[in-house]
Amino acid sequence: MKPLNCPARLVLALVITAFCGRIAQAETVKIAIVGPLTGAVAQYGDMVKAGALTAIERINAAGGADGNTFEAVLLDDACEPKQAVAVANKIVSEGIKFVIGHACSGSSIPAADIYENEGVVMITPSATAPQLTEAKPRQFIFRTIGRDDQQGPVAAKYIIEQVKPKKIAVLHDKQSYGQGMATSVKAALDAAKLPVVVFEGIHAGDSDYSAVITKLKSRGVDFVYFGGYHPEMGLLMRQAREQGVKALFMGPEGVGNKDITAIAGAASEGMLLTQPVDFSADPANVALLSAFAAQKRNPNGPFQMPAYAGVKVIADAIAGTGSTDPARVAAYMHSHTFKTPIGVVAYDDKGDLKSFKFVVYTWHQDASKTAIN
Amino acid sequence: MTMPFKNALAAALLTAILTTPLLGLQLQLDAYRVVLHAHWTPVIIAVVAVFVFQLIKPLLVRSIAHVRRPAWPTLRPQQQRYAVLALLVLALVWPFFGARGHVDIATLALIYIILGLGLNIVVGFAGLLDLGYVGFYAVGGYTYALLYQHFGLTFWQCLPLATVMSALFGLILGFPVLRLRGDYLAIVTLGFGEIIRLLLNNLSALTGGPDGISSIPKPTVLGIDMARHASVAGDTTFHALLDMTYQGGHMVIYLYLLALLLACLSYFVSSRLLRMPMGRAWEALRDDEIACRSLGLNPTRIKLSAFTLGAAFAGLAGCFFAARQGLVNPESFTFIESALILAIVVLGGMGSQLGVILAAILLTVLPELARSFAEYRMLLFGLVMVLMMIWRPQGLLPASRPHVVLPQ
């Protein structure tokens, strides 16, 4: 991250808004972008930031939402619940009404309590724990990403019907997203009576997974489902190939990052993953990708497009209701559909995406993927 | 004059070598190949800054030696009491006029004051280096969460229970390890803190694993809910009772006042303890363990009492922390938290309660003020820790031993 990036970007955004905003009724609507900007998982915060900032800039350049221009307010919660609560209170204190974030499930849940109570619209592009929307009925909390228990069954169905492996290992990274996905898949596999011989967690920060790979080798595992993100998946596949383990690997969308080919090389060929329908095939999104490239932002990763979509949904809802009142915007969001880079978005009454479609892809070592199913 | 010049040149060269591979040549991923991008500006800035600093350092040293630090005005005990009373009144009144975000930060600072005072007993009074203090903090938080989840107990019922539970853990964990001295004790406590966190993460069936336990309720006002709607249908809420419109900010103020109460309680208890024979025994132990033993005091029992009481404070803070957040998960209880609380105690001045309070406030408030430099926040935090130790290792307000001054 270049040190001079963020202030320069904000200045640029403000200059563009000054040029393009309408004079009459033009309000500056602040959107808070909250995620880890520092700390071990900062790369995921960077993804959310990239997507949301690109969206805000493009929407402002196109005239804003119903004449209102967006102003991005970046806040760091380092994925810590204690900082998340402080940030949430600060957001309420400053009168910001729309939040893209928080990036992590552990931070989103306590912050959501505060936003719900105060009527602040929160759209998370990356928190996938079901508890966020299940635990209590909420009007103001939304997601632009599928839940763990929406994605897991798709993967399990494919494994059961298409792959039919003889011995399965389900691994996870002991974190909220990974363990949630792995548990969801395992439950479905158990229900179908497929043999899961290993169900264990690896430590996300470790570099050496030889011990668990040898364990897989000696149990004769031919299929591995890993709930987690691309760095660990890349290492697992690479080290598995080094030890001569010929198992097929599968993961959730967190592994679908082009960086995985850099880490795993030839071993990444043939990896399976579930992801929302690929947006980059759509010609309308070519302009989108070049907007990312123009600001030297990385568009690869699971959270850039959901963050972009979140901002777009807010913009469309503001334009649709003709007001920036969060209660009206939230009600509009619950009752309408939106066209976004991640597909058509519609919300159920819990704030989750209705019938979000996941597709199974197979990965290639040149970092491309093809859909199968 | 050539000596500082040569020094400056050497320092500048060193800076160039050190910053070039990490700041100057940036690794970037182009598709999936690694390439280097050169940014020489930060390197040049760093080199020039170091060069200039090394040149003017002798001048700075000489001029600082002449500057006299202003003496703190000493207050008579009567004035001290009034000052403390005035501060307390200010602390009670301020949240009603302050911004919500600031009140919340103040609540966080108060939690760290409680933690700091607790660790101060262990590290400052008794001289035991504890690097796993966060484990007891976690026990307090999870006790409230689990008791609520399984038995539906309220915050007020769980507060004493969490304190006792943490104290019990302190007793059990302290018993085998207190024979160890100095750094070995530090390492063992570090190990314990990590074991507790790893077990909380792995035992998903009991503790919820990495997701933790959520939906933990906020404290009630003497049994009456302060919420938009009562949790049990039919009950009144605090606002309905007082005929006020509900505002979310009131809960934030209520949490702050509770935290203030708990912090004052902690301060009161620990300062009383210091003046009791137990406290004297701690100080004796810290100064010289062998002399202590030769005078007939049992060091193991003294250490155990310090450890247990310190853990109790952590349990108190942990229970309140769980209530404030509504969620506990293992991410909140890492080694860095222990390091932060230790930094608070050392920065404040080991054994000095007022110093610990000041340091807790500074270390909580300053990162919030530096939010505009979000990316550099942690960098500055690390730098400040190093600089504080170099500049003033005895702490901000070093503890003063009770002493007598002979009249002239």
Added chain:
Amino acid sequence: MGASLFAMNELLPELTQQLVNGLSLGAIYALIAIGYTMVYGIIGMINFAHGEIYMIASYVGLVTLSAIGVQAGYPLLLLLGATLIVAVVVTGLYGWTVERVAYRPLRGGPRLVPLISAIGMSIFLQNFVQIGQGSRDMPVPVLISGALEFQMGSDFTVTIAYSRMVIVGLTVLLMLALTLFIARSRMGRACRACAEDMGMTNLLGIDINRVISFTFVLGAMLAAVGGVLIALSIGKLNPYIGFIAGIKAFTAAVLGGIGSIPGAMLGGVLLGLVETLAAAYFPTQYKDVVSFVLLVLILLFRPTGLLGRADMEKV
């Protein structure tokens, strides 16, 4: 009898592979642990920033490798040698600077003060690299590929990667060289004297500042070798690998007896083996718990570690 022999036949290949895994992991820990143990032995300070020094070495190695260019077709030995030399020199300078800036002004004071300074330095270095290089995981090109393979049991192939063999081999060589150096050379004698009694050594005219700086630099250089080789073997790095490696290596140093160099090697190997075997025969998520429990047990029953000397506390 036959059944148990059959079971042995089945278990042995996996055990062998796990032992190989454990040994190479242990060599990694040993290289980093030496830095901790040497510094503690001489000035009694736990250098929390040591893990970050290891991480910096990995980054410097990757930058050097990228600057030279892997595709250019240079011979392996040249690439490896150049990367190692640059990383070792730069990291050694980092070690020297950290000691000079953050620890030397604090010598002689209470024990906690340099500890806090070290923690602050660790946070500073981690964020410094994050700002300079980004928090994204960076892949490291493969220089040494391939493995030694042999069949064991019915159909189990034990694989020993060549990169891991290089790590183990180099670690053993460096340990031997270091032990000889400490035993035979003048500087080594000075180091031993400082570890024994700093004050007396100073009175005898040895420049203790030079000895202490030398210790930090040497520890950093060894960690640098580890950093480069491990980055090449594992294939990825990010600014946070130092923290975890640091805690593990520190545990290894304490296990073996902090202050003892052979102890660091033994502790490293022991920790590597225990961790790997725990992951192999218990659920993997408990392997870190097992490591820490081992640490606690050793400290309870033998506080000075396996090879450490018991300190005599004088009244």
